[in-house]
Amino acid sequence: xxxxxxxxxxxxxxxxILDAIEAGTEIDRLVLQRGVHREFELEIKEVSRYHQIPLxxxxxxxxxxxxxxxxxxxxxxxxxxxxxxxxxxxxxxxERSETPLLLLLDGVTDVRNFGAIARSAELCGVHAIxxxxxxxxxxxxxxxxxxxxxxxxxxxxxxxxxxKTIDFLKLSGIQIYASSLSTKNPIHTLDFTGPTALVIGxxxxxxxxxxxxxxxxxxxxxxxxxxxxxxxxxxxxxxxxEVMRQRM
Numbered sequence: 001x002x003x004x005x006x007x008x009x010x011x012x013x014x015x016x017i018l019d020a021i022e023a024g025t026e027i028d029r030l031v032l033q034r035g036v037h038r039e040f041e042l043e044i045k046e047v048s049r050y051h052q053i054p055l056x057x058x059x060x061x062x063x064x065x066x067x068x069x070x071x072x073x074x075x076x077x078x079x080x081x082x083x084x085x086x087x088x089x090x091x092x093x094x095e096r097s098e099t100p101l102l103l104l105l106d107g108v109t110d111v112r113n114f115g116a117i118a119r120s121a122e123l124c125g126v127h128a129i130x131x132x133x134x135x136x137x138x139x140x141x142x143x144x145x146x147x148x149x150x151x152x153x154x155x156x157x158x159x160x161x162x163x164k165t166i167d168f169l170k171l172s173g174i175q176i177y178a179s180s181l182s183t184k185n186p187i188h189t190l191d192f193t194g195p196t197a198l199v200i201g202x203x204x205x206x207x208x209x210x211x212x213x214x215x216x217x218x219x220x221x222x223x224x225x226x227x228x229x230x231x232x233x234x235x236x237x238x239x240x241x242e243v244m245r246q247r248m
Contacts, residue, residue, distance in 0.1 A: 009078040012071040014040060020076065021051055028079035028139070029054040033063045036073035044074065052160060054133045081139055086157040086165060089128045090172055100174060100195045101243060104130045106162055106211050107202030108232060111137045115146025116233035117200070122150035124240035125247070130157045130165060130197075162199075166214050169197050176215040178207045179239065181229065183218035190219055192243040200239070203232045 009028070011017050021027060030048055032041065034057050041057075048055040066075055086102070093100045103126045108114055114137035121129055136158075137143060144151050159165045166176055177190060178199035199215060201207035212218065221230060221238055230238065 009080070010067065011076040011078065012067065012069060012074070014072050014074060017074055017076040018047065020078075021047060021053070026079040026082050027051070027053045028077040029056065031055075031063065031066070031075045031077075032057045033071075033073035034059050040073070052133065052158070079139065080141070080144060081151055081156060083158040084128065084155040086128060086130055086159065087168065089155050089157060090169075093127050098127070099193070099247070100197075101126050101192075101247075102128050102130060102169070102174065102197040103236070103240070104162060104165070104197055104199045104211075105136065106132070106199055106207050107135055107205060108200065109135065109137050109202065110232075111140060111143040112146045113137070113203065113231070113233045114139070115143040115148075115151065117236045118143070118147040118150040118154060118156075120233070120237035120240050122147075122154045124237075124244040126154060126240065128155040128157050130159060130162070132162050133158050133160050162211055163214065166197075166199075166211065170216075175217075177217050177219055178212055178215040179220065179235065180207060180212060180218040181220060183220050185217065185219050186222050187219040187239060187242050190217060192246050196243060198236075198239055198243070200232065200236050 011020055017030070030044065030053055032044055032055060045055065063071060063075070090100060103121050105114070105117065108117065118129060139151060139156065169176060174195045174197045176197045176199065179201065199207050199211060221235055223230070229235070
């Protein structure tokens with residue numbers, strides 16, 4: 001069944017959801033029941049693409065876990081924050097004559113880790129957090145609470161493709177750095193004083209190979225102990241503090 005936060009932010013029914021989107025309501029995601037009327041399915045797919053809202057198609061049994069009410073085959077979840085696009089945010093950073101510091105999260109799905117990362121990001125001067133529209137943590141009440149309010153202060157940019165986003169950032173003069181356990185470059189040996197984007201991967205798998213192949217440089221965080229690695233939120237805080245230290 002859905003948790004209380006999900007229930008509080010759900011919109012059910014075809015017309016209420018389309019009306020909410022048309023009115024500019026920030027929608028976190030749409031869940032569509034498999035096998036609904038074909039014309040309506042095509043309409044929702046087109047609307048979700050146009051407004052860049054993640055769409056998931058699931059069987060009726062899973063739909064019923066969210067609610068037993070008459071959902072008409074579709075449920076929308078209202079976002080607790082406003083999402084941005086990095087193409088809109090980046091020019092504003094340059095217009096303020098500031099040196100961009102961006103954070104890309106590749107596969108970070110734990111809401112508490114996400115909230116803790118956002119808290120460190122805001123404190124260390126990150127201009128925007130960039131996440132994919134699929135495979136990212138839900139920004140729910142737990143994430144907001146863990147972030148200590150940081151998620152209401154820092155833009156979160158939801159993009160359809162991190163690969164295309166990295167291409168755009170490179171063309172915009174941003175150096176891309178990624179954490180990797182397979183490199184021997186300690187983080188403190190790199191120069192983060194220019195326009196910078198850090199890529200942090202998931203707790204279990206790290207940064208995906210496709211993204212790793214696109215970045216400008218890899219780095220690692222030196223460690224003395226024998227534990228496998230730092231928790232992802234702790235590692236991100238360490239990385240961001242190094243960037244802030246260099247810039248101060």
